Amino acid sequence: MRHAYTVEQVRSAEAALMAKLPPGTLMQRAATGLAVAVSNFLGRTYGANIVLLIGSGDNGGDALYAGARLARRGARVTAILLSEKVHAAGLEAFRLAGGRVDTSDALAGGRVGASDDLADADVVLDGIVGIGGRPGLRPDAEALVRRVEQHGVPIVAVDVPSGVDVDTGETPESHLNAALTVTFGTHKICHLVDPAATACGPVHLVDIGLDLPPAEVQSLQADDVRALYPVPHGESDKYSRGVLGLMVGSPQYPGAAVMATAGALAGPVGMVRYVGSSSVGQAVLAEYPEVVVGEGRVQAWAVGSGISTSGVDRDRFTRLIQQDDVPVIVDAGAIGALGTKHSARLVITPHAGELGQLLGVPRAEIEAGRLHYARTAAEERQLTVLLKGATTVVASPDGTTYVNPIATPWLATAGSGDVLAGLLGAFLASGLDEARAAALAAYLHAAAGTLASAAGPITAMSIAHALPAATRHLLSS
Ligand SMILES: NC(=O)C1=CN([C@@H]2O[C@H](COP(=O)(O)OP(=O)(O)OC[C@H]3O[C@@H](n4cnc5c(N)ncnc54)[C@H](O)[C@@H]3O)[C@@H](O)[C@H]2O)[C@@H](O)CC1
Numbered sequence: 001m002r003h004a005y006t007v008e009q010v011r012s013a014e015a016a017l018m019a020k021l022p023p024g025t026l027m028q029r030a031a032t033g034l035a036v037a038v039s040n041f042l043g044r045t046y047g048a049n050i051v052l053l054i055g056s057g058d059n060g061g062d063a064l065y066a067g068a069r070l071a072r073r074g075a076r077v078t079a080i081l082l083s084e085k086v087h088a089a090g091l092e093a094f095r096l097a098g099g100r101v102d103t104s105d106a107l108a109g110g111r112v113g114a115s116d117d118l119a120d121a122d123v124v125l126d127g128i129v130g131i132g133g134r135p136g137l138r139p140d141a142e143a144l145v146r147r148v149e150q151h152g153v154p155i156v157a158v159d160v161p162s163g164v165d166v167d168t169g170e171t172p173e174s175h176l177n178a179a180l181t182v183t184f185g186t187h188k189i190c191h192l193v194d195p196a197a198t199a200c201g202p203v204h205l206v207d208i209g210l211d212l213p214p215a216e217v218q219s220l221q222a223d224d225v226r227a228l229y230p231v232p233h234g235e236s237d238k239y240s241r242g243v244l245g246l247m248v249g250s251p252q253y254p255g256a257a258v259m260a261t262a263g264a265l266a267g268p269v270g271m272v273r274y275v276g277s278s279s280v281g282q283a284v285l286a287e288y289p290e291v292v293v294g295e296g297r298v299q300a301w302a303v304g305s306g307i308s309t310s311g312v313d314r315d316r317f318t319r320l321i322q323q324d325d326v327p328v329i330v331d332a333g334a335i336g337a338l339g340t341k342h343s344a345r346l347v348i349t350p351h352a353g354e355l356g357q358l359l360g361v362p363r364a365e366i367e368a369g370r371l372h373y374a375r376t377a378a379e380e381r382q383l384t385v386l387l388k389g390a391t392t393v394v395a396s397p398d399g400t401t402y403v404n405p406i407a408t409p410w411l412a413t414a415g416s417g418d419v420l421a422g423l424l425g426a427f428l429a430s431g432l433d434e435a436r437a438a439a440l441a442a443y444l445h446a447a448a449g450t451l452a453s454a455a456g457p458i459t460a461m462s463i464a465h466a467l468p469a470a471t472r473h474l475l476s477s
């Protein structure tokens with residue numbers, strides 16, 4: 001499991017550890033890991049041109065000490081100081097190691113004389129601000145960063161890309177985009193949650209020995225998927241593996257029922273029941289003769305995919321969400337039919353627009369604050385939210401939050417959400433709790449999409465068809 005923490009949690013873990021260690025130990029651990037990561041990124045150190053952007057805090061200190069190490073190993077390292085006050089011991093160590101300080105007018109509001117250094121750089125280290133920074137780049141920093149971008153020089157962010165909001169993953173002000181982020185001790189929320197996660201690029205974690213409490217945000221890894229997946233055993237039968245009821249698709253959108261069925265049957269469920277209009281049921285049977293059409297006992301329901309809000313059978317839907325023994329996935333049109341009361345365990349699967357409608361918030365605001373709004377909806381409505389998007393967020397009413405670590409933009413294709421609803425239903429019917437079922441479904445859906453895509457376009461059915469292979473690969477690796 002990958003865990004992400006708030007700044008406050010990181011600071012208190014750091015303080016507890018620092019109290020037990022000689023002064024400066026943690027910064028040295030961080031700087032050593034950073035220097036190694038930069039060498040690996042470059043593929044060489046000797047002869048490399050490295051520029052450091054140095055702000056006023058310890059984040060700049062990390063960059064200066066790492067710069068000193070790289071200079072000692074033969075790199076040409078230049079520091080551009082963005083503040084009159086920088087980490088003094090770090091600067092001294094940097095100078096002693098042969099590092100150059102660019103004394104041109106970097107401080108004079110962006111009239112940067114460091115053009116040669118920037119143009120010739122192989123990499124730029126962003127030590128402007130770390131977890132102590134407020135969101136946004138100041139004008140001098142912004143001018144420098146834009147110059148770096150113009151020259152096409154990759155940036156390695158120290159701890160976090162300067163300018164992002166570390167605790168929310170939001171980017172309300174200007175920020176930089178890193179080719180790699182090297183972080184220390186643990187992941188922070190901005191490393192996992194978009195839009196900041198995209199600004200981080202790949203994230204490399206350097207262990208500095210922190211002891212941390214339960215995480216704010218978690219992200220399943222392949223070994224978690226293996227551990228959680230409900231693999232059938234010798235005594236399993238189709239009923240004990242779980243029966244999923246699908247109330248999805250409509251004469252207008254019959255394909256949604258076929259795609260949700262495809263997703264469900266490629267999951268861990270033992271049996272799928274279809275309940276809906278007979279023409280849609282026929283379409284499902286034509287593709288999947290193993291489906292049972294008609295009422296019967298189920299362990300979970302998926303409702304709403306391919307049904308407009310006005311097309312939802314309100315009486316039936318209200319009865320479903322008022323019973324408390326079977327969890328219900330509420331997708332697409334059914335999200336719009338949701339009232340404020342329910343007693344069933346619910347998972348809603350909105351995209352940003354649908355969540356915006358539910359909360360009365362513009363879509364753009366949801367996109368900019370995905371973690372916040374997913375959590376708000378989960379807490380206020382007492383249900384689990386799977387917020388679809390480039391990185392899927394799963395938030396449950398008890399605060400448990402997962403972010404899906406893998407994604408391919410090719411997943412954004414018609415019917416992809418129907419496959420996901422079916423797959424999620426299969427995990428719920430097999431007995432997993434809502435948050436884990438949603439996190440597993442998001443992971444495998446993205447893994448199958450990535451496999452099917454191979455960096456090219458995909459259809460929803462190809463995602464469903466790739467699910468067994470993606471699952472096999474994960475379970476056997
Ligand atoms: N505390 C620790 O034990 C460790 C901290 N480490 C490093 O220390 C960093 C945190 O250091 P600090 O707490 O000194 O804080 P930062 O270095 O993140 O920045 C705080 C400083 O930046 C200024 N500032 C705030 N917002 C700004 C903005 N938008 N633009 C420009 N300047 C801004 C503040 O006035 C303050 O002087 C971590 O991110 C990490 O890189 C590492 O060395 C690991 C150990």
Ligand SMILES: [K+]
Pocket residue numbers: 059126127128129130157158159160161162
């Ligand atoms: K930084």
